[in-house]
Amino acid sequence: MIDLSPDEFRRLGYRAIDILADQMDTIRDYPTRQPMPDVVRERFMKQPLPESGCDPTELIESFADEILPYPMGNASPRFFAWVNSPPAPLAVLAELLAAGLNPSVAGGDHAATYVEHAVLNWLKTIMGYPLDAGGVLASGGSAANLIALGVMRHIKTEGSVRAQGIQTKSAPMVIYTSTQGHGCIQKAIEVLGFGHEYLRKIPVDADYQMDMDALRTQIAVDRDSGLIPVCVAASAGTVNTGAIDPLEAIADLCGAENMWFHVDGAYGGVGILAEPDLYTGLARADSLAIDPHKWLYMPVECGCVLVKDAAAMRDAYSLVPPYVRDDAAMPWFSEFSIQQTRGFKALKLWMVMQQIGVEGYRELISRDIALAKTLQAKIQTRQDFELVAAGSLSVTCFRYAPAGVPETVLAHLNRALLTTVQREGRAFITSTELNGKLVLRACIVNFRTTHHDLDILLDVLAEAGQNALAAAS
Ligand SMILES: Cc1ncc(COP(=O)(O)O)c(C=O)c1O
Structure with a gap:
């Protein structure tokens, strides 16, 4: 039964x-794991x-x-991998209540629809977007970026893409991101039919931000070759280092070049609460992906896409013909993205955003950034670690690099210690590659992490490093 x-x-x-x-x-x-x-x-x-x-x-x-x-380990205070936060406990209860009610939030006149509108209005306000922008909650950052770039494709093909596909332009369209742009941008470009040969990965400067001169040059080269530059997909918080691209300069350039300005803020977007000055220009983006299941501490899944021009978003996805649309009624969410039946993701955000308020989120995000700065300071005072990159958000890239160990051995050493630390599970951290170097990468999106946990992380890594060094010699 x-x-x-x-x-x-x-x-x-x-x-x-x-x-x-x-x-x-x-x-x-x-143990974390x-x-x-x-x-x-x-x-x-x-x-x-x-x-x-x-x-x-x-x-x-x-x-x-x-x-x-x-577990994967992200409820633990010593989880530093990828961008996965612990869930806000009240949001866990909200998941239960949402499932108990089990509405489809495709749209319609029932409470869940209005709760999602409330939450979207709050997110628009936080991000400096107008309340009449289009928006939906999505499964995560990848889906949010895809939905946004789908609207860009619709606009840049003057709407013909829905009937005729991508191939109606006289020349291929080109999209620009940085070498640090998240892989989901490339996936979206492939899925949307542009082809990744037309995704330009622009070099970054010493702070891992998109190099504006290189971007301008590449756009000019592409125009000269007869291609059609259509969009810059900037990052507001790269996954590797938390770098925020020069948003204002990109907004200006997109305006001058008649290009769509998209921002992937899946990891760092809501960092605007703590460090607003870093985000100047963000509100000028035509579309924006943010990911409440990262830094707003929502249980997976919960992403969000916002598009400045709500009518464009609706035109890109609606299957309700304009002649039967009732523009006086509230349009259904299913007209703004690819999903029909939609879960009640909004309830968890609606509850936690009221529980702690924007002030609470500002404090939590600021605290994570401060913890990252502390970790960086600790690394710099130790002889056995080297700080490689410290973005302005909550990511730290570093290496175990005791004096005298040759560069050729360091990659092997760090790979070996990482395997040990991940297997043991006292703390959990992953790696990335920067300028061809393997680096350890600690991302703090965790309201449980304390200074003591940072010490444990470094001690655990140093112990595994010493053992790996001893085994190698
Ligand atoms: C900058 C950035 N963009 C996009 C994504 C993809 O988001 P999701 O994993 O929620 O699909 C991530 C995930 O870490 C990210 O950090």
Whole structure:
């Protein structure tokens, strides 16, 4: 029987909440990750199709026994990898309530629709966008960038793309991002049919920001070759170093060149709350991707796309013909992106944004940035580490580099220590490549991380580094 009695639902629900509350209680004392035992991995990989049913109590307990102990690790204060935050606890409860209500937020006159509008209005306000801009919540940053660039494609083909595809222009259209632009921009350009040969990856300066001279030169070269420059996809917080491209200069250039100005703010967009001066020009973007499941601490999934010209966004995706549109009624979200049935993602944001307010978010984001600065200062005072890049947000790129170890050995050493640290799980960190060098990359989007956790991270890395060095000599 699929249905549960209200009493059984209550009993199971309380148990589920207890499991998560116990996890919160002990999160500091637990390793960030623990190795997944072979037997548990095998059990999942070869789990037979369940022919008959079982007791739901068993399933809740098997979550506690077999899934919860082997997390990705991002609830832990010592998780520094990628851009994955712990979830705001109230948002976890909101996920339960949203699923319990289970509306489709394609649109229509029911509460979830208006909650999403409320949240979108708040996000527009934070980002300096007008309230009449178009917008939808999406699955994440990749989807948000794709949806935004889809509107760009619609505009730059004068709408013909919907009927005739991408091939109607006299010459190929060209899109520009930096060498530090996120891979999802390239994916979007490929999916949208431009082809990545027409995505120019512009070099960056010493601060990993898009080099404006190189951008101008490349646009001129492309025009001279008969190509059609259509869009700059800038970053407001690159994933590698947190660099923010010169947004104001790009806005000016796009204006002068009649190009679409898109900003990928999936990681760093909401950093505007803490460091508004770094974001001058952002509000001039034609479209913007932000990702509340990163720095607004929403449980995955929750992205957001905003497009200045709501009518363009609707025209790019709506299948309601203009002659039957009721422009007096509120348009459905499904007219503004590719999804029809849509989950109630807005509830979690609606709750947490009210719980802590913009002031609370400003403090949390500022605190993460301050922690990153502290980590950078600690690295600089130690003899065994080298600071490689410190962006203005919360990413630190560094290496284990004790004096006297030749450059040729350092990459191997850092790779080896990373493997050990990731396997052991006392802290979790990943790497990236900058100027051809492998570097450790610590990103702090974590309201649980403390100064002490930074010391643990460096100690764990140094210990693994010493062992790797000893093993290599
Ligand atoms: C700058 C940037 N853009 C886009 C993305 C992709 O976002 P998502 O993983 O939510 O699809 C990320 C993810 O880390 C990112 O950091």
